[in-house]
Amino acid sequence: MDNNNFNQNILTLKCVNHQNFQAKYFCLSPQCQQRRLICQNCLNAIHQQHFDQVKQISDLFILLDEKSQLAEQFLRQYFNQFKELQEIFSRTIKALQYTFGKLSDQLLEMDQNQTISFLDQLINFDAINVFLRDQVSNKLLKISEMLSQILQKLPLQNISYRMPRQLEQYLQQGQQLRQQNLNKEAVILFDKILQQNPYNIQIMLEKGECLIEQNLLHEAQFQFQEILYLDPRHKQALYKNGNCLLKCNKYDEAIIQFKKCLNIEQNNFEALLGLAETLRKMNQLIQANQQYDKAIKINQQSQQAFYGKAECLKLLNDFINSEEMYKKSLTINSKHFDSLFGLADCLKRSKQFQEAIIYYDQSLQFNPQNPELLEGKATCLRTIGFNTEAVPLYQQALKYDPFSAEILKGLGASLRNLHQYNEAITFFERALEINPNSSVSYRGKAECLRLLRKWDEALVNYTQALRYDTRQFEAAYFKTQLEYIIQQLRNHEQNLSINPQNFYSIFGKAECLRLLNDYEEAEKFYALAINLNPQYYNSFIGYGWCLAIKNKIKEALDQYNKALKINEYAVDAIWGKGECLRLMKDFKQALNYYKKVLILYPNHYISLSGIADCLRMTQQFDQALDQYQKILQFYSRPCLLYGKAICLMNQRKYQEALQALSLAKGLAPSNQYIEKAIQFCKTLQQIPQICQIILSLNGVGINQNQNQ
Known part of the structure; x- marks a missing residue:
């Protein structure tokens, strides 16, 4: 002017x-x-x-x-x-640098005088270092502090004459653009203001928040640091700077900013939440949980605080409280994707598979192409026995993440359960290419090879599974059994190479093949054994077992009858005949044969179970229930608990039935029949309540119409 x-x-x-x-x-x-x-x-x-x-x-x-x-x-x-x-x-x-730097390579080339001179300078260096530290460094620090104080004393952000009317219009327009989520355009206007008024903290905050919305974190961080040069105690700049550092994975630096803010205001919600989030990312879960508690105490409507606490608790394996926190988060925002996903995962880990599927489905509504969601739902379905439904979900997940070892081994497991062993092996091998240390993949492959009668390869994979996880007890059991049976089989084969008519080796080989699930080959050798010695009843029993496994019940019954003609007290033959009669639904005759077994062996568990099943199938629920309860005192098996639950449901004791089914599920989590029984029992349990509602709508109480 x-x-x-x-x-x-x-x-x-x-x-x-x-x-x-x-x-x-x-x-x-x-x-x-x-x-x-x-x-x-x-x-x-x-x-x-x-x-x-x-x-x-x-x-x-x-x-x-x-x-x-x-x-x-x-x-x-x-x-x-x-x-x-x-x-x-x-x-x-x-x-x-000239005096002391990079001399280690030249030391070997120095003569005596040069070495002495070098040592003198090294001693001199210590004195110089002390001088630099005590004199120069400390004074520079004081100068820096003095300049900072001068900068802070200047009321730069409060100078109104640097904000003419035109700039105030830019501010209003910029704020309107922010509300419309036009952050890039808003930044242009804020920059125009800062060209003439570079110390306006309000504008710098506005610009920083716009940059965060555009994920320009480094640029946003620069804005907040500029504010902190002017006002080191500016709380918003401190926690927003901390949030930028957190998103950039600079956790230690972020913690410093949050703690500075909390030193100024110990109950600052944003700083507490930011500190909790940072500690969680650093896997300091207990400390993070404490900070989340402080944040929630201040703001009980913070969805992010409940979600973060839920994540901590889940990682600490506290699934019950984690589930509660996820649900509180969803109470505030029912469409929060991460909470839906986290809750589904939490329920899966706590083996609440049916409920987990509900939340996986809700999550998939927001992100239907998320491979982790698809894999999670598929795993729940597989675990409760719905492998046919699980396979397409695994396949869909692989389209979006073809290199996920979890998806590949899950698909392999479902195919194995569906008896598609060769296809399952393909996916287990692909999983091992990605994660060669996966004991689960080795065990899955080994089981398929065992069922395909490739026993040597199965042993190799069982060994690998145990190499990476010695707690694979199932793998250890099958490995030990397989090694023993294969050794016995080879001994019998060696004997037969010397004497092809050796009866005991023929029968022994048949037994080994049966134990190795090679029923077709086992039948051939049982038949050879019968031809050589038609009076050896165990050959008929083994032959009958193979036929029954292949669901040839009448043929199996014929073999058991032949064994009983030779030895009417052969327990396995008596029991086998009882099983065949039960499967043919001749429950009365089956009961007679089970009871014959118990005369010889009063604690024969399988016969006791067969009697209970026959009583249940003939609707003698009270007697069946007594039988199940007697057996369960000594043997806890999922089939027994399932049978007991069916009896209890027929007695309308739904809560007790659910308890029995819950125990059965714990022993056999992959059994779809148990899952269906649980759902059916819950439905039956609700029927009286539904009837009460219907009758009450008609103005009639259920007690008045119980005969109806």
């Missing part, structure tokens, strides 16, 4: 105390607490005591010009001193 324009502008200035009068003077007294822009009335009444500090308003332009020139001179002098200091530092660093 030139002098003429200035003179025109001051004619419009009014006295603050007397708005009807033109301002003619301004006051420069530091001790004056009154308005500095005054008229003649104010001069006579208020500013008379420091009249010498009052100037005519026409002198304001000259004063401003003088102050501007002084400021320029001071800044130029300050800059030159800094530049000179920088040059001195540069020369000192070069000299130190």
